[in-house]
Amino acid sequence: MTATTNHADTPAFTETMTMIEAIRDALTLEMARDERVVVLGEDVGVLGGVFRATDGLQQRFGERRVIDTPLAEGVIIGAAVGLAVSGLIPVPELQFLGFGHQAFHQIGQQVARFRFRSQGRHPMPITIRSPFGGGVRTPELHSDAFEAMYTNTPGLKVVTPADAYDAKGMLLAAIRDPDPVLFLEPLRGYRLVSGEVPTGDYMVPLGRSNVVREGDDVTLIAYSAAVQMCMKAAGVLSSEHGVSAHVLDLRSLVPLDVEGLVAAVERTGRVVIVHEAPLTSGFGAELAATIQREAFYSLQVPIERVTAPDTPYPLGGTEDFYVPQISDVVRGVLTAMER
Amino acid sequence: MLAQFVPDGTAPSPIQYLAADGALAEGVTPSMSDDEVRAGLRLMMLTRAFDTKAMSLQRQGRFGTFSQVTGQEASIVGSASALDPRIDWVVPQYRELPALLRQGLPLSSFMLYFMGNLAGSRIPDNVNILPIQISLAAQIPQAVGLAWGLQLQQTGGVVIVYFGDGASSEGDFHEACNLAGVLKAPVVFMLSNNGWAISTPRHKQSAATSLAARAPGYGFPGVVVDGNDLLAVHAVTSEAVARARAGEGPTLIESVTYRMGPHNTADDPTRYVVASELDAWKPLDPIARVQRHLTARGLWSDDQCQVVEAELSAEIEEALVVARAAPPPSASQLFDHVYADAPATMLRQRAARLGVTA
Numbered sequence: 001m002t003a004t005t006n007h008a009d010t011p012a013f014t015e016t017m018t019m020i021e022a023i024r025d026a027l028t029l030e031m032a033r034d035e036r037v038v039v040l041g042e043d044v045g046v047l048g049g050v051f052r053a054t055d056g057l058q059q060r061f062g063e064r065r066v067i068d069t070p071l072a073e074g075v076i077i078g079a080a081v082g083l084a085v086s087g088l089i090p091v092p093e094l095q096f097l098g099f100g101h102q103a104f105h106q107i108g109q110q111v112a113r114f115r116f117r118s119q120g121r122h123p124m125p126i127t128i129r130s131p132f133g134g135g136v137r138t139p140e141l142h143s144d145a146f147e148a149m150y151t152n153t154p155g156l157k158v159v160t161p162a163d164a165y166d167a168k169g170m171l172l173a174a175i176r177d178p179d180p181v182l183f184l185e186p187l188r189g190y191r192l193v194s195g196e197v198p199t200g201d202y203m204v205p206l207g208r209s210n211v212v213r214e215g216d217d218v219t220l221i222a223y224s225a226a227v228q229m230c231m232k233a234a235g236v237l238s239s240e241h242g243v244s245a246h247v248l249d250l251r252s253l254v255p256l257d258v259e260g261l262v263a264a265v266e267r268t269g270r271v272v273i274v275h276e277a278p279l280t281s282g283f284g285a286e287l288a289a290t291i292q293r294e295a296f297y298s299l300q301v302p303i304e305r306v307t308a309p310d311t312p313y314p315l316g317g318t319e320d321f322y323v324p325q326i327s328d329v330v331r332g333v334l335t336a337m338e339r
Numbered sequence: 340m341l342a343q344f345v346p347d348g349t350a351p352s353p354i355q356y357l358a359a360d361g362a363l364a365e366g367v368t369p370s371m372s373d374d375e376v377r378a379g380l381r382l383m384m385l386t387r388a389f390d391t392k393a394m395s396l397q398r399q400g401r402f403g404t405f406s407q408v409t410g411q412e413a414s415i416v417g418s419a420s421a422l423d424p425r426i427d428w429v430v431p432q433y434r435e436l437p438a439l440l441r442q443g444l445p446l447s448s449f450m451l452y453f454m455g456n457l458a459g460s461r462i463p464d465n466v467n468i469l470p471i472q473i474s475l476a477a478q479i480p481q482a483v484g485l486a487w488g489l490q491l492q493q494t495g496g497v498v499i500v501y502f503g504d505g506a507s508s509e510g511d512f513h514e515a516c517n518l519a520g521v522l523k524a525p526v527v528f529m530l531s532n533n534g535w536a537i538s539t540p541r542h543k544q545s546a547a548t549s550l551a552a553r554a555p556g557y558g559f560p561g562v563v564v565d566g567n568d569l570l571a572v573h574a575v576t577s578e579a580v581a582r583a584r585a586g587e588g589p590t591l592i593e594s595v596t597y598r599m600g601p602h603n604t605a606d607d608p609t610r611y612v613v614a615s616e617l618d619a620w621k622p623l624d625p626i627a628r629v630q631r632h633l634t635a636r637g638l639w640s641d642d643q644c645q646v647v648e649a650e651l652s653a654e655i656e657e658a659l660v661v662a663r664a665a666p667p668p669s670a671s672q673l674f675d676h677v678y679a680d681a682p683a684t685m686l687r688q689r690a691a692r693l694g695v696t697a
Binding site for chain 2: 069079085086116120155178258
């Protein structure tokens with residue numbers, strides 16, 4: 001992983017961490033640094049989270065700052081609004097983004113626009129952490145990639161780290177950000193993705209994309225778990241098809257790094273956007289619209305989108321037909337190359 | 340086997356201090372001083388006068404859609420008067436004008452909000468109220484979170500959250516009560532049961548004989564109070580506030596009152612309210628009740644009433660002057676206070692909309 005990832009500013013002292021370890025490291029560091037930070041959610045305390053992202057936090061910081069809540073997503077987020085008004089910095093966890101619908105009324109109408117509705121009096125320095133995306137055979141209704149619901153929600157930032165280094169640096173940036181941030185963690189990347197992570201304090205700014213592989217023939221644009229898939233597809237494209245792929249990890253959807261996006265498109269003139277969400281109104285549509293507006297004359301062929309179909313997320317046995325696979329990315333690239 | 344927890348079909352009589360004729364019930368000691376009662380009466384009368392004025396302005400197209408308090412003044416004033424505005428918070432729905440005023444909100448600010456001016460959304464920093472909530476029941480989890488935050492930081496503050504019989508059907512109500520019970524959060528749930536959720540009557544809202552009876556299910560007490568009785572509402576709320584402040588947790592108060600007007604200025608209640616029911620509530624008017632009580636004790640008179648009404652009318656006119664002097668809405672306001680650190684894409688949209696360079 002680290003070999004292909006460009007983190008030029010990595011400090012000297014590092015450890016190899018999985019993504020979940022990097023997230024836990026960021027939470028631990030920030031809770032120790034700022035006593036206003038509180039973590040709340042289902043099973044985040046004694047259990048340490050169903051994926052162990054909050055493992056050990058309650059033992060270290062106590063039950064007043066790491067709170068196991070009743071099973072009710074709406075009140076987890078709604079209460080976070082009130083906690084923020086009181087002067088605290090809540091980091092609520094939605095156990096799976098699939099259950100975000102149960103809290104969407106509090107996220108969309110309240111968290112995202114409380115600053116606006118109070119005309120600046122009540123900022124919402126809330127970071128909502130949630131795993132999303134498929135590929136790990138979860139039970140039904142857990143794994144949907146609903147990020148576009150949230151990117152169409154003004155007032156909210158939506159970020160999507162793809163590796164351990166970014167997960168820690170972006171989580172620290174998110175918690176310190178005065179605006180509310182939906183921090184989306186790739187479910188299947190939690191333990192799959194590991195890399196060198198600085199042991200100390202650092203931030204990866206929200207809203208800057210990252211070129212994770214340089215190439216000249218085609219530009220793959222992805223975020224979260226799809227970045228890893230694009231990297232693997234790029235390997236196949238290089239070894240089996242002689243195609244040199246440039247891979248851009250967006251890292252953040254809102255704010256969107258338009259300059260980084262345009263530069264990546266101009267590099268090759270051929271674009272394949274990859275995401276796990278369904279095609280229609282997926283974030284790829286926003287990317288395609290932005291690219292045609294900002295980089296129209298550098299496009300040599302129409303933009304390809306490799307996504308899930310416009311169908312409901314299926315049960316596990318059918319999952320690999322639904323979530324884009326490496327072979328789907330390769331096929332999308334070859335389509336773009338053959339035009 | 341199915342008889343462990345059963346509805347018994349009875350609802351408790353609402354706690355009452357003042358009878359409709361203003362007579363104080365035997366054996367009760369009011370929790371309000373005479374000065375506090377007079378201050379409460381004045382605030383109720385201000386609210387009633389504002390309702391009339393605002394309705395007139397709305398019909399002239401000079402005020403937006405809003406909901407009158409008429410009939411529910413004692414419920415709101417009696418409960419809000421039990422708070423210490425310096426440390427306690429009011430989390431409103433949208434029909435609690437006098438609670439907001441008592442916390443310190445300028446009337447002109449409230450007017451601006453309902454005139455559609457975003458300046459009215461800015462509550463002064465030292466006034467402990469959350470923004471008016473239009474998405475019903477969404478304020479209840481927020482109130483619990485706020486109370487929890489005050490508890491964690493040991494401020495001694497208490498939160499009162501207002502909502503209606505309709506909003507108590509929302510999931511947010513249940514989720515919030517449930518969490519508050521677990522946390523023993525210092526919060527008072529003030530359920531204004533005014534008989535209606537727009538056109539849906541109370542009996543279609545819930546099969547529960549009493550909405551307050553839900554409280555034990557969340558592990559805290561509930562109480563039903565005569566919402567048209569200033570003294571009873573104040574006494575009950577004071578006890579709930581004291582309980583919360585002492586760390587004993589939340590209370591659910593069902594304040595039984597009646598919406599004497601429309602749901603809001605866009606509503607036509609003649610399509611669904613039975614006139615006889617409305618007529619039955621008229622003699623129970625909360626303002627007249629306090630006036631009768633004070634008059635009988637030699638603390639109020641028609642002359643005093645006229646003086647106060649003239650003062651209130653002038654107060655409302657003054658606030659209107661202040662509100663009308665506020666800068667008019669502008670396109671740039673769309674982009675203010677959306678983010679502390681706005682995405683470049685939004686800033687470009689701002690520049691395009693305003694015709695300036697980003």
